[in-house]
Amino acid sequence: MAGSMAFGVVRGTAEGPRVEWIERPVPLTADLLALTGPVPPTQVLRIAAPCQEDACCHFDGKDCRLATRLVQLLPAVAQSLPPCRIRPDCRWFFQEGAAACHRCPQIVTYSVNPTAELSLAATPEGHGAALSA
Numbered sequence: 001m002a003g004s005m006a007f008g009v010v011r012g013t014a015e016g017p018r019v020e021w022i023e024r025p026v027p028l029t030a031d032l033l034a035l036t037g038p039v040p041p042t043q044v045l046r047i048a049a050p051c052q053e054d055a056c057c058h059f060d061g062k063d064c065r066l067a068t069r070l071v072q073l074l075p076a077v078a079q080s081l082p083p084c085r086i087r088p089d090c091r092w093f094f095q096e097g098a099a100a101c102h103r104c105p106q107i108v109t110y111s112v113n114p115t116a117e118l119s120l121a122a123t124p125e126g127h128g129a130a131l132s133a
């Protein structure tokens with residue numbers, strides 16, 4: 001997606017992934033994507049992309065429902081705001097405030113073993129099947 005940036009790397013374990021924020025977000029280039037092989041980039045990088053609003057299944061016309069569900073369903077795993085460089089432009093933070101940031105370190109776009117809560121949060125409302133988060 002045009003404008004996508006990598007802003008964190010995924011560390012921790014398969015059962016307990018933890019994002020570490022990088023000092024400066026970097027554009028998601030073909031060279032960067034090639035570096036993550038053989039695993040999918042979304043398994044090892046946190047990637048931000050411009051909000052697609054009405055083109056996204058999580059947007060309700062006003063809010064990002066994914067952000068709402070993440071805050072409602074996931075436990076806080078950080079006590080303070082992570083050193084995240086995209087905060088000034090982050091829709092999740094704008095909408096949910098610090099509560100989103102306190103949950104953000106456990107969020108991985110592609111997980112082979114997502115928790116039940118993460119699977120549920122990633123499932124658009126009105127859909128029965130869980131998505132890979």
Ligand code: SF4
Nearest residue numbers: 084087090093101104
């Ligand atoms: S929710 Fe907070 S920590 Fe997560 S990407 Fe947005 S600003 Fe960064």
